Each structure stands twice: as C-alpha cells, then as structure tokens.
Amino acid sequence: xxxxxxxxxxxxxxxxxxxxxxxxxxxxxxxxxxxxxxxxxxxxxxxxxxxxxxxxxxxxxxxxxxxxxxxxxxxxxxxxxxxxxxxxxxxxxxxxxxxxxxxxxxxxxxxxxxxxxxxxxxxxxxxxxxxxxxxxxxxxxxxxxxxxxxxxxxxxxxxxxxxxxxxxxxxxxxxxxxxxxxxxxxxxxxxxxxxxxxxxxxxxxxxxxxxxxxxxxxxxxxxxxxxxxxxxxxxxxxxxxxxxxxxxxxxxxxxxxxxxxxxxxxxxxxxxxxxxxxxxxxxxxxxxxxxxxxxxxxxxxxxxxxxxxxxxxxxxxxxxxxxxxx
Amino acid sequence: xxxxxxxxxxxxxxxxxxxxxxxxxxxxxxxxxxxxxxxxxxxxxxxxxxxxxxxxxxxxxxxxxxxxxxxxxxxxxxxxxxxxxxxxxxxxxxxxxxxxxxxxxxxxxxxxxxxxxxxxxxxxxxxxxxxxxxxxxxxxxxxxxxxxxxxxxxxxxxxxxxxxxxxxxxxxxxxxxxxxxxxxxxxxxxxxxxxxxxxxxxxxxxxxxxxxxxxxxxxxxxxxxxxxxxxxxxxxxxxxxxxxxxxxxxxxxxxxxxxxxxxxxxxxxxxxxxxxxxxxxxxxxxxxxxxxxxxxxxxxxxxxxxxxxxxxxxxxxxxxxxxxxxxxx
Numbered sequence: 001x002x003x004x005x006x007x008x009x010x011x012x013x014x015x016x017x018x019x020x021x022x023x024x025x026x027x028x029x030x031x032x033x034x035x036x037x038x039x040x041x042x043x044x045x046x047x048x049x050x051x052x053x054x055x056x057x058x059x060x061x062x063x064x065x066x067x068x069x070x071x072x073x074x075x076x077x078x079x080x081x082x083x084x085x086x087x088x089x090x091x092x093x094x095x096x097x098x099x100x101x102x103x104x105x106x107x108x109x110x111x112x113x114x115x116x117x118x119x120x121x122x123x124x125x126x127x128x129x130x131x132x133x134x135x136x137x138x139x140x141x142x143x144x145x146x147x148x149x150x151x152x153x154x155x156x157x158x159x160x161x162x163x164x165x166x167x168x169x170x171x172x173x174x175x176x177x178x179x180x181x182x183x184x185x186x187x188x189x190x191x192x193x194x195x196x197x198x199x200x201x202x203x204x205x206x207x208x209x210x211x212x213x214x215x216x217x218x219x220x221x222x223x224x225x226x227x228x229x230x231x232x233x234x235x236x237x238x239x240x241x242x243x244x245x246x247x248x249x250x251x252x253x254x255x256x257x258x259x260x261x262x263x264x265x266x267x268x269x270x271x272x273x274x275x276x277x278x279x280x281x282x283x284x285x286x287x288x289x290x291x292x293x294x295x296x297x298x299x300x301x302x303x304x305x306x307x308x309x310x311x312x313x314x315x316x317x318x319x320x321x322x323x324x325x326x
Numbered sequence: 327x328x329x330x331x332x333x334x335x336x337x338x339x340x341x342x343x344x345x346x347x348x349x350x351x352x353x354x355x356x357x358x359x360x361x362x363x364x365x366x367x368x369x370x371x372x373x374x375x376x377x378x379x380x381x382x383x384x385x386x387x388x389x390x391x392x393x394x395x396x397x398x399x400x401x402x403x404x405x406x407x408x409x410x411x412x413x414x415x416x417x418x419x420x421x422x423x424x425x426x427x428x429x430x431x432x433x434x435x436x437x438x439x440x441x442x443x444x445x446x447x448x449x450x451x452x453x454x455x456x457x458x459x460x461x462x463x464x465x466x467x468x469x470x471x472x473x474x475x476x477x478x479x480x481x482x483x484x485x486x487x488x489x490x491x492x493x494x495x496x497x498x499x500x501x502x503x504x505x506x507x508x509x510x511x512x513x514x515x516x517x518x519x520x521x522x523x524x525x526x527x528x529x530x531x532x533x534x535x536x537x538x539x540x541x542x543x544x545x546x547x548x549x550x551x552x553x554x555x556x557x558x559x560x561x562x563x564x565x566x567x568x569x570x571x572x573x574x575x576x577x578x579x580x581x582x583x584x585x586x587x588x589x590x591x592x593x594x595x596x597x598x599x600x601x602x603x604x605x606x607x608x609x610x611x612x613x614x615x616x617x618x619x620x621x622x623x624x625x626x627x628x629x630x631x632x633x634x635x636x637x638x639x640x641x642x643x644x645x646x647x648x649x650x651x652x653x654x655x
Contacts, residue, residue, distance in 0.1 A: 161338065162348075167631050170627070202583065251472065255475050278478065285481050286488055292481065311469070
C-alpha cells in the first residue's frame with residue numbers, strides 16, 4: 001500500500017499531480033501563460049483526474065476496444081447471419097468454417113456462429129453482474145470489520161472463515177439443481193455471494209494497518225463519521241487491490257459459470273453459454289478443432305480484454321504505482 | 327503467542343466441523359441417490375433399495391437432520407477406517423481419501439512450487455522494470471494465461487502434445503493417467519511417471535505463475551513507491567540491496583496470506599487437471615461424488631479439504647502476524 005496519504009477530496013493535495021497535465025493541455029490549446037496559471041488552480045474532481053490518466057494508458061485502450069468489439073459482436077453479430085439460434089442445417093454436418101457457416105457447424109448441423117453470439121451475451125451478463133457484487137461486498141464488509149474491530153471483526157471473521165472453509169465450487173455444484181431449475185440470475189447471485197471472502201480478508205488486514213495512520217486518527221478525532229472515513233480514507237487506499245479484484249472477479253465469475261456448465265451443472269439447455277459450447281467442443285477438440293478453439297478463443301480474448309482494462313484502471317487510480325522511485 | 331495460535335486453531339476446528347456438517351445437510355437435501363437403483367430391469371424391490379440406502383446412511387425416507395446426526399455419531403464412535411462411512415461403490419471413504427490425496431499431491435506439488443517461485447520472480451522483476459519491453463512481454467503473456475481456464479489450457483496442451491507426437495512419430499509425451507501400466511524396473515517406471523507429470527506440471531506452473539506474478543507485481547509496485555525504499559537509497563544502500571532487503575521482504579507479506587490460502591485450496595481446485603489428465607485424485611473424487619449423488623464420498627472430500635484449509639489458514643494468520651509488526655496480535 002502507498003505510504004503517502006492522499007485524501008481524494010482534498011484538492012490542495014491533488015494539485016501538484018494535476019498541475020502538469022492541465023498546463024500542457026492549456027498550452028496545446030494555445031492559451032497564454034497568464035490564464036494557464038489560473039486554469040491550473042481550477043478545482044478538478046477525482047473522476048476527471050483518473051480519466052485524464054486513464055486515457056493515456058495503452059492497456060486500457062487495447063482492452064476497451066477488444067471488449068467493445070466483443071460486446072458489439074454479442075449484440076449485433078447475429079444480424080450478419082442467416083441462421084437462427086439452434087437452427088439445424090441438414091446439408092452440412094461437421095462443416096468447417098466457411099462463407100456459409102462462419103464458425104462451422106457441429107455433428108447435427110447446428111450453426112456455431114448463431115450459438116456463439118447468444119453464449120457471449122449470457123456469459124458477459126453473468127460476469128459483469130456477479131463480479132461487482134462480490135467486490136462491493138468485500139470492500140464494505142472488509143473495511144467495516146477492520147475499522148470497527150472488536151465484536152464486528154470477530155463476527156465477520158467467523159462468517160468469512162466459515163465461507164472460506166466451505167469449498168465454493170462443491171457448494172455451487174450441490175445447489176446446481178436449484179440453479180438450473182430457476183433463472184440464471186440465481187447463478188449470478190450465488191457466484192457473487194461466494195466470491196467476496198478472500199478480498200474482504202485482505203481489505204480487513206490492510207484497514208487494520210491503515211486506521212493507525214495519523215490522517216485517519218485525525219479525521220476520527222474531528223468527529224468524521226465511520227462510513228465517511230471508510231469512503232474517504234480507507235477505500236481509496238485499497239482501491240488498487242479492489243480494482244484488480246473486480247477485474248479478476250469478472251474473469252472468475254465467467255470462469256465459475258463456464259466451469260459449472262463444463263460439468264453440465266451450470267447453464268442448462270436450451271440456454272447456451274461459453275461453458276456449454278466448450279463442453280460440447282471438448283470431445284471434438286482433436287478431430288474438429290473449430291468447435292473447441294473458437295469458443296475457447298472468444299473466452300480467452302474476452303477475459304484478457306477485461307484484465308487489460310483493470311490494469312489500466314489500476315495505474316490511473318493509484319498514481320504512486322506509476323513512478324519507479326527506487 | 328502460543329495461546330493465540332491455539333485459540334485460533336480451536337476456532338478454525340469448530341468452523342471446519344460446521345462447514346462439513348453444512349455441506350452434509352446441503353448434499354443430503356439436494357442429492358437423490360435412490361435414482362441409482364430406480365428404473366432397473368428387473369426392478370429392484372423397494373425394500374432392498376431401502377436397506378441398501380439405509381446401510382450407507384443415505385436413505386431419503388429418514389429425515390435429513392437425523393441422517394446428519396447418524397453421520398456425526400459414526401465419526402465419533404466408529405474405529406478410524408469406518409469413520410466417514412462408505413461411498414456408493416462400497417469403498418471406505420477414509421482409505422479412498424488417503425490413496426487419492428497422495429495422487430493429488432504428486433500431481434500438484436511440483437507445479438505449485440514452480441508456480442509460486444516463478445510468480446514471485448516474474449512479479450518482482452516486472453515491477454522493477456515497469457513499462458520496459460521485458461515487463462510488457464511478461465505482462466501481456468500473463469494476462470493471456472490468466473484468462474485461459476485450466477480446462478481450456480489443458481486441452482490445448484493435449485492438442486499440442488498429440489501434434490508433437492504425430493510429428494515425431496513416437497509416443498514421447500504421454501498424458502493420460504499417472505503412469506503406464508505394465509512398465510517394470512525402477513528407472514523406466516520413474517521415467518514414465520515423470521513423462522506423465524510433464525503436461526499437468528507445465529499447466530499448473532504456467533497458469534499459477536501468471537496469477538501470482540500479477541499480484542506480486544501490484545504489491546511490489548506499491549512497496550517501490552514507499553518512503554522507506556527512498557530512505558534506504560538515501561542512506562547509501564545500493565539499488566539491489568534496497569530492492570531485495572527492504573522491498574521484496576515487505577512485498578512478500580501480503581503474498582504470504584495469498585499463498586497459504588491457494589496452497590490449501592490446491593487439492594480441491596485441482597479437479598480440472600485431474601479430470602482432463604485422468605488422474606484418480608481428490609478433485610476427481612469430489613466431482614464424481616456430485617455427479618453420482620454420493621453423499622458420503624462428497625462429505626468425506628469436503629471434510630478433508632476443510633481440514634487442509636484449516637491448517638493453511640492458521641499458517642497464513644500466524645505468518646502475517648509474525649511478518650508484519652504493524653498488525654498487533
């Protein structure tokens with residue numbers, strides 16, 4: 001963690017980092033030196049600061065462009081295709097990718113391209129709903145437990161440890177009859193509810209360290225409320241960990257879904273997801289590689305894009321990590 | 327400190343018991359082992375099915391809580407080999423666990439150690455050389471590897487190995503099971519086992535190291551930005567000395583918690599590797615138990631996994647408190 005306190009709402013502290021980019025922007029726009037100094041001291045929100053750093057990160061742009069393409073493909077890809085989801089082409093079984101079937105067909109002539117767009121929609125939704133849920137839970141519970149200490153911490157420890165000794169994947173597998181009989185939204189909630197513990201533990205440990213710092217003590221003695229201290233001083237200090245967690249969380253949520261579906265326990269037919277496509281493709285991986293490699297390629301590309309965005313965000317939110325001062 | 331560790335351990339032991347009982351209740355409520363014996367031709371009389379299921383202690387005609395109570399009772403009163411009952415193939419769960427745990431350990435130990443070492447080294451190296459070409463290459467590679475699920479990576483490795491075998495015309499890389507049956511002699515057997523370990527170890531080391539290196543790099547970058555590194559440099563420490571003695575040491579503290587948990591979850595998390603590479607380990611046992619609605623086997627697996635986690639969580643707590651003086655015990 002950063003040793004330098006950077007309370008995000010305090011503009012005076014943020015100004016030095018902010019001065020240079022504003023000045024250079026002003027200079028680019030051809031503004032004179034006099035007004036440049038005035039402009040530099042205009043209050044800048046933390047969001048704009050982060051965005052200003054973020055847009056200089058190549059990782060973020062690579063990830064964002066790939067992710068946008070995949071989302072666009074998931075939403076509008078089927079417009080290019082003449083085959084409906086699940087429609088069988090009796091004239092081409094096991095067809096290789098071609099102009100007719102962009103991603104080929106499987107053993108009963110189902111068009112993989114049509115399944116692919118639908119599967120991506122489902123997996124994207126699951127990932128982007130479950131991961132933020134888990135991270136928000138982790139941040140809130142972890143920081144609160146670490147900051148308050150005492151009974152709250154003990155109780156939280158018990159809950160966290162109980163959930164941690166529970167093998168999540170087996171629990172998800174056991175309750176999978178429930179998941180498959182109800183909508184996939186239950187799957188999202190289940191993945192979120194079982195995914196916050198380790199991060200909460202880390203946040204809690206960091207918070208225990210952070211709350212001994214002078215600026216947190218100062219805020220407390222000035223009568224600032226607990227939730228405000230957490231929001232202003234604790235959470236921003238663990239933000240880089242949370243961002244990485246949310247990023248890898250999207251990956252692990254989609255991974256949990258694909259893994260469950262891979263064993264036939266997650267998304268059930270007639271619904272399709274990346275997991276069900278991979279399950280169908282595995283047996284054919286050597287003889288008809290497109291049935292495995294195309295869904296696998298989409299999955300890996302999607303997860304990589306999300307990871308790159310998370311990395312860009314991390315550098316933008318935590319500028320101290322940018323400079324190698326050693 | 328000793329009393330703290332002891333208290334911790336007792337707490338975790340209670341948790342382990344609670345978690346196992348919880349899983350037993352959940353599995354008993356959701357599983358329907360009777361289905362195994364229904365719809366057979368000739369049909370099995372209901373009385374026989376009942377007596378078989380009651381023998382295993384999984385008859386759905388008994389209330390779930392009563393079955394749970396019996397299960398706990400058996401753990402307390404039975405002699406060791408029978409404590410966890412029998413699975414639906416009528417093997418004692420305990421002896422099954424012991425033989426399979428050894429298989430899992432052999433499969434995973436090497437890969438896990440390699441992954442941890444590789445991950446730390448690559449993470450620290452990447453942080454120190456942030457944004458240079460070498461860091462970029464390691465970063466992008468690990469991004470792609472993290473994003474590759476084990477079952478995708480394992481299958482791709484198998485496709486590659488098959489192509490390699492076809493290209494050379496020999497079965498050089500064998501990847502099904504732990505060993506080839508029928509090979510005799512110490513050295514040929516050792517060789518054969520090594521060959522079978524090759525792909526799983528590569529998979530585990532690569533995919534594990536990718537994840538570790540990202541965390542290690544993040545933690546190390548935070549440490550590199552801190553004042554005490556600058557102080558060390560200012561008082562005349564060389565760059566290497568400052569990085570290794572002051573940087574890496576601190577950066578390893580948060581990692582220790584992470585390592586301890588991940589090593590603990592290895593045995594349950596190896597299900598994919600074991601199934602893809604056909605090893606009869608613990609992960610495969612658990613998956614099989616769920617697929618066959620085998621309550622005793624699953625409860626045994628979960629109990630075993632929970633005990634492993636118990637040990638690793640205690641270790642990680644002790645490690646964290648011992649390493650970071652800022653956390654008071």
